[in-house]
Amino acid sequence: MTDFRFIGKRISRPDGPDKAAGKAHYIHDLKRPGMLFGKIKFSQHAFARIKHIDTSKAERIPGVKAVITAQNTPEIRIGFLRDNFALKKEKVRQYRDEVAAVAAIDPDIAEEAVEQIRVEYEIQPGIFSPDEALQKGAPLIHENDSRGRARTDNIVPIKFHHESGDLGAGRRSAKYMVEGEYSTPLVQQSCMGTAGCIAEFDMNRNLTLWAKTQIPFLAQRDFNRALSDMGLQDKNTRVIVPTLGGAFGTGLDTHTYEYITILLAFRTGHPVKILYSREEEFAYLSPRQSSQIRILQGCDSNGKLVFRKVEVLQDNGAYTSWGATYPSVMMLPATSLYRVPNVFFDARLVYTNNTYCQAMRGYGNPELTWALESNLDELAEEAGIDSYELRRLNCNLPGETTPMGLKISTCGLKESLESVVKKIEWKKKHKKGKNRGVGMASLIHVGGGARIYKSDASGIILKLDDFGNVYVYHGGVEMGQGLHAVLTTAVAEALGVRPEKVFINPTDTGTCPWDVGTHASRGTFMAGNATLLAADKLRTKIFELATDVYPREVKKSLEKYRKKNPGYQPPEIDFKKAARLENFDIKDGYLSIKDGPAEPWLNLELGRFLRAVHFRSQGQMLTAEAFYDPPNELPDFEKGYGNISATYVYGTQGVEVEVDTETGEVKILRLTAAHEVGKVLNPEGLKGQIYGALAQGIGYALYEELKTEKGRILNPNFKDYKIPTIQEMDFPIDLDFIEIADEFGPFGAKGIAEPGLVPTAPAIANAIYDAVGVRIRDLPITPEKVLAELKKLERR
Amino acid sequence: MKKEILFSLNGIEVSVFVLGHERLIDVLRKHLSLTGTKEGCGQGECGACTVIVDGRAVNSCLYPALEISGKSVLTIEGLQGPEHRLSVLQQAFVDCGAIQCGYCTPGMILSVKALLDSNPKPTEEEIREALQGNLCRCTGYVQIITAVKQAARHLLELS
Known part of the structure; x- marks a missing residue:
C-alpha cells in the first residue's frame, strides 16, 4: 500500500474540538453521586519508626466519614518488588510515606482532619545518596525483602548486565580513549493535570476505578490482587481511563494513593476521590530517577570504536517501581548506538531514603544518551577527529544485529546525521565560534513495542452499526499524544471508511481487549498493527456476505436510477463473475467492485449493506477482533541480550548556542531534529510529539531539577521548579522526518513518542563546548555551572 | 457567612452565594459546575485557570470571588459559537x-x-x-x- 487515502494527510484529532471547548472530562471534573473526598497524611520524616498514631481528634470532626491507618486496614503490598505498602505500619522510609488517610464530605474538611492526626515517631538518621548507602555498616533501608528474608545490604535485587566481545582486547587495540562520569537529576514529569482517581464499589463488592493510568490492564491485575489482600477473593476491578491531562510515564505504575482511595471507598461504602494538589504532585508523586554514569570508550587510529564500558549507579529511593527498570532501556544505547564490538554494561540500583521514582518519557534513555553522546564528543576531541565524522564512521546499518541482539530492520542514522550536518551548517560553524557553537547528538530507541513483560500485545475490536459507523475498542491510552487520531486514521484507511464515521470508545477494561500499556512509544505501532489485522478480518466478512447481498441491493439501486433517468442503458455486468469475494473493495464507506464500471448505482453505501445483512431472517451484525503481539523477545536482562523491539528508531539533533561568558547563560539560537519515523501517519500530530519532546529535552538540559534536602523536595511548585514557557521556546526549530518504510510497522510507521527528548541535552552540552570550551557533565547545565567552569578555564 | 454576588457570566446575569475565602475558580467549577476552567496549580503559576474579567485575562485561582461582583466574566463555555x-x-x-x-x-x-x-x-x-x-x-x-x-x-x- 503506497497510495493512501488518509494516512499522512492533515486530519484533525478527534478529541480536539471537545478539548478546545473545555468539554473534555478529566479526573478533576468527574463526580459520582454521594462521592467523598480523600486526603493523605504524609510522614514528613525520611526515616523513622512509627510509635503511635492518634486519629481521635480527626475522627470527631463533623463530616469525616473514615480515618484509616495501617493499624485498622489490611496490609497491601505494592510495587515492582512488592517492597512498598499502601499505608506504612512500623517504619517510614521516605519523607512522603503515607501513614494515614481520611475520607470526608468536603475537601476542606478532609484537609483539616489530616492536620489533626498526630503521629509520634522515633527518628533515625537517613541515607540520602547511593554512595552512603553502599558503605559498609550503612543502616539497612529494608531489613527484609517482601518474602521476609533478611537483607544484608542496600542493593536492590535486580540485575542488569551485559558483556560482549573481549573488553580487554578492545582496550588494547584502542589508540584513543576517554573516561568520564556524568550525572542526571531528579525530574518531575509535570503533567498539567495532576494525579487523582475515584474508587467505587458496587453491592456485589466489585470495584470500579477511574484512574490516571497508562496501564489499565496491568493496573486491573494489581488492584485485583489488592482486593484479594482485603479479603475480597475473586472480586474484580474495572478500570476506566478518563481524559488525561498528560502522563509522560506517571501512569506506568499503580500508586499508593490509588490503593488508599480503594481502602477508603470500601470502608465508607461511598465513592471516594483523591486528587493531588500541585504541591502534592511535586512533593509526593514519584519523579524521574537520577543517575550517575561512568563511561570509558575508545577508538583505533582511524576512529573506529573498539570498546565501550558503561557503569550505572541509580538512586532507587526507598521503594521499587517499574521505573527502577530504567537500565533495561539504558542497555540499548550502551550496546547499540553506533557499531562497537566489545561492550561492558552494568547497572546497580541502591535503596536510599530519598523519594522513590518512576517512569518518565525516554525511560533511562535520556540519562544514558546524555553520558554516551557527551563522552563521544570528548573522544573525538582526544582523537583529533571531527565529532560528526566519528559518528558517521561508526554509523549503524540496516540489517545488522547489535551486541545486545537487537535486529535492526531499517536504520536512518546515516540520513539523520547528514540532515543535521547540512541544516545546522556544521562545516561552516563547527569549531569556528567565539562564544557561539554547534553540537550534535544521536539516539537509538525502541520503535516497535518493547517486550518488558510476558506479553507485549495489543487487542482491538471493531464493531459496525446499522449506519456504517465503526466503533473502536482498544486498550491503549490517549494521554494527549494523539493515539486516537492515529487510530481513527488507521481504521478509516484500513477499512475504507471516512474518518468521521470512526468512533473511539473510552479506554475501559470492561469493554476493551487487553493491552499491555501505552509506554515505550508503542501506541501507534501496536494500535496500527492491530487495526490492520482486525480491518482485514472485517473486510473479509463483508466481502463474503457481499457475494450474495451486493448484487441484490445494487439491482434495487439500478431500478431507482432507471426511474430517475429514463432511457438509461446500464452496462452489462455478469454478477456471478463480478461479485466474487476477491473483487470487492470498500472506499470512503461505499462497497463496490474493483475496476468495475463507474456507475453510481454500483456504489453501495456501507450502512445500507449492513442493514440488509442485519434485517433479514438469521441476520447478522458485524464485528471483528484482533490481537497483535509483535515479533520481539523478552530479553534476558542479566545477560543483556534479546531483541526487545520489533524495530528501532534512530535520529540526530543539532543545536546552535550562544554562551554569555559574563553570566554563564546559554541561549539556544536554533535547533534541528532529524528523526526516522518509518512513515508519517499524522503530520501535525507527529510534529507536536517532537516539538513537545524537544521542550522537555531543553528543560532537562538547562534548568529542570527537583532539589532535595534529607529526602524532602525543596521546590514543589512551578515558581521554583522551572519548566519551559513559551518565552524559552523562541528559536527556530527545523524538523526532518526520514521516511524509510519498515516491514513491521503499520503502513511502514515506527513509534516516535519518546525519541525527541533523548539526545537534546548532550547536543546542547556539545554545542556549549564548541562555543566556549567548557564541558559540563552534570545536568542541568545551569549558568552557575557554566560560569564556574569558565572561571577555571581562565585560571589555567 | 455566605454573601450573594451578582455578575455577568458569558453574557448572562448570575447570582451566587459564596464564602469569603472562595475564589472565582470555585464559583465557576464548584457552584456553577462549569468545569471547562481547569485548575493546574492553585497559585497563579500555570495559567490553566485563565478566564477573562472585564476584557482582561486573569488567573481565576487567585481572584477572590467577592471581587467579581458587578463584573463581566468570560469562560471557555462562553466562547462557543x-x-x-x-x-x-x-x-x-x-x-x-x-x-x-x-x-x-x-x-x-x-x-x-x-x-x-x-x-x-x-x-x-x-x-x-x-x-x-x-x-x-x-x-x-x-x-x-x-x-x-x-x-x-x-x-x-x-x-
Whole structure:
C-alpha cells in the first residue's frame, strides 16, 4: 500500500474540538453521586519508626466519614518488588510515606482532619545518596525483602548486565580513549493535570476505578490482587481511563494513593476521590530517577570504536517501581548506538531514603544518551577527529544485529546525521565560534513495542452499526499524544471508511481487549498493527456476505436510477463473475467492485449493506477482533541480550548556542531534529510529539531539577521548579522526518513518542563546548555551572 | 457567612452565594459546575485557570470571588459559537495541532482571546508575552503560536 487515502494527510484529532471547548472530562471534573473526598497524611520524616498514631481528634470532626491507618486496614503490598505498602505500619522510609488517610464530605474538611492526626515517631538518621548507602555498616533501608528474608545490604535485587566481545582486547587495540562520569537529576514529569482517581464499589463488592493510568490492564491485575489482600477473593476491578491531562510515564505504575482511595471507598461504602494538589504532585508523586554514569570508550587510529564500558549507579529511593527498570532501556544505547564490538554494561540500583521514582518519557534513555553522546564528543576531541565524522564512521546499518541482539530492520542514522550536518551548517560553524557553537547528538530507541513483560500485545475490536459507523475498542491510552487520531486514521484507511464515521470508545477494561500499556512509544505501532489485522478480518466478512447481498441491493439501486433517468442503458455486468469475494473493495464507506464500471448505482453505501445483512431472517451484525503481539523477545536482562523491539528508531539533533561568558547563560539560537519515523501517519500530530519532546529535552538540559534536602523536595511548585514557557521556546526549530518504510510497522510507521527528548541535552552540552570550551557533565547545565567552569578555564 | 454576588457570566446575569475565602475558580467549577476552567496549580503559576474579567485575562485561582461582583466574566463555555460550533480561535487550535492533552487549552485560548480582542494583529513577540503565564507540557508551544497567527488572520478576514 503506497497510495493512501488518509494516512499522512492533515486530519484533525478527534478529541480536539471537545478539548478546545473545555468539554473534555478529566479526573478533576468527574463526580459520582454521594462521592467523598480523600486526603493523605504524609510522614514528613525520611526515616523513622512509627510509635503511635492518634486519629481521635480527626475522627470527631463533623463530616469525616473514615480515618484509616495501617493499624485498622489490611496490609497491601505494592510495587515492582512488592517492597512498598499502601499505608506504612512500623517504619517510614521516605519523607512522603503515607501513614494515614481520611475520607470526608468536603475537601476542606478532609484537609483539616489530616492536620489533626498526630503521629509520634522515633527518628533515625537517613541515607540520602547511593554512595552512603553502599558503605559498609550503612543502616539497612529494608531489613527484609517482601518474602521476609533478611537483607544484608542496600542493593536492590535486580540485575542488569551485559558483556560482549573481549573488553580487554578492545582496550588494547584502542589508540584513543576517554573516561568520564556524568550525572542526571531528579525530574518531575509535570503533567498539567495532576494525579487523582475515584474508587467505587458496587453491592456485589466489585470495584470500579477511574484512574490516571497508562496501564489499565496491568493496573486491573494489581488492584485485583489488592482486593484479594482485603479479603475480597475473586472480586474484580474495572478500570476506566478518563481524559488525561498528560502522563509522560506517571501512569506506568499503580500508586499508593490509588490503593488508599480503594481502602477508603470500601470502608465508607461511598465513592471516594483523591486528587493531588500541585504541591502534592511535586512533593509526593514519584519523579524521574537520577543517575550517575561512568563511561570509558575508545577508538583505533582511524576512529573506529573498539570498546565501550558503561557503569550505572541509580538512586532507587526507598521503594521499587517499574521505573527502577530504567537500565533495561539504558542497555540499548550502551550496546547499540553506533557499531562497537566489545561492550561492558552494568547497572546497580541502591535503596536510599530519598523519594522513590518512576517512569518518565525516554525511560533511562535520556540519562544514558546524555553520558554516551557527551563522552563521544570528548573522544573525538582526544582523537583529533571531527565529532560528526566519528559518528558517521561508526554509523549503524540496516540489517545488522547489535551486541545486545537487537535486529535492526531499517536504520536512518546515516540520513539523520547528514540532515543535521547540512541544516545546522556544521562545516561552516563547527569549531569556528567565539562564544557561539554547534553540537550534535544521536539516539537509538525502541520503535516497535518493547517486550518488558510476558506479553507485549495489543487487542482491538471493531464493531459496525446499522449506519456504517465503526466503533473502536482498544486498550491503549490517549494521554494527549494523539493515539486516537492515529487510530481513527488507521481504521478509516484500513477499512475504507471516512474518518468521521470512526468512533473511539473510552479506554475501559470492561469493554476493551487487553493491552499491555501505552509506554515505550508503542501506541501507534501496536494500535496500527492491530487495526490492520482486525480491518482485514472485517473486510473479509463483508466481502463474503457481499457475494450474495451486493448484487441484490445494487439491482434495487439500478431500478431507482432507471426511474430517475429514463432511457438509461446500464452496462452489462455478469454478477456471478463480478461479485466474487476477491473483487470487492470498500472506499470512503461505499462497497463496490474493483475496476468495475463507474456507475453510481454500483456504489453501495456501507450502512445500507449492513442493514440488509442485519434485517433479514438469521441476520447478522458485524464485528471483528484482533490481537497483535509483535515479533520481539523478552530479553534476558542479566545477560543483556534479546531483541526487545520489533524495530528501532534512530535520529540526530543539532543545536546552535550562544554562551554569555559574563553570566554563564546559554541561549539556544536554533535547533534541528532529524528523526526516522518509518512513515508519517499524522503530520501535525507527529510534529507536536517532537516539538513537545524537544521542550522537555531543553528543560532537562538547562534548568529542570527537583532539589532535595534529607529526602524532602525543596521546590514543589512551578515558581521554583522551572519548566519551559513559551518565552524559552523562541528559536527556530527545523524538523526532518526520514521516511524509510519498515516491514513491521503499520503502513511502514515506527513509534516516535519518546525519541525527541533523548539526545537534546548532550547536543546542547556539545554545542556549549564548541562555543566556549567548557564541558559540563552534570545536568542541568545551569549558568552557575557554566560560569564556574569558565572561571577555571581562565585560571589555567 | 455566605454573601450573594451578582455578575455577568458569558453574557448572562448570575447570582451566587459564596464564602469569603472562595475564589472565582470555585464559583465557576464548584457552584456553577462549569468545569471547562481547569485548575493546574492553585497559585497563579500555570495559567490553566485563565478566564477573562472585564476584557482582561486573569488567573481565576487567585481572584477572590467577592471581587467579581458587578463584573463581566468570560469562560471557555462562553466562547462557543451558535449551533454547537467552535469559534474561529478554537478551530485554529484544533486545525494547527495546538492541542495535545488539552488541560492547558481553555486557559491558553482565553489568554489569546484577550490578546486578539485588544490587539488584532499581534507580533510573535506580543503573542509570547501574552502567553508567558500559560504553561503547556505537551506541545513545546510551536503549534500554539501557529494557531494564534492563523486565528488572527482569519478574524481579520471576517471583520
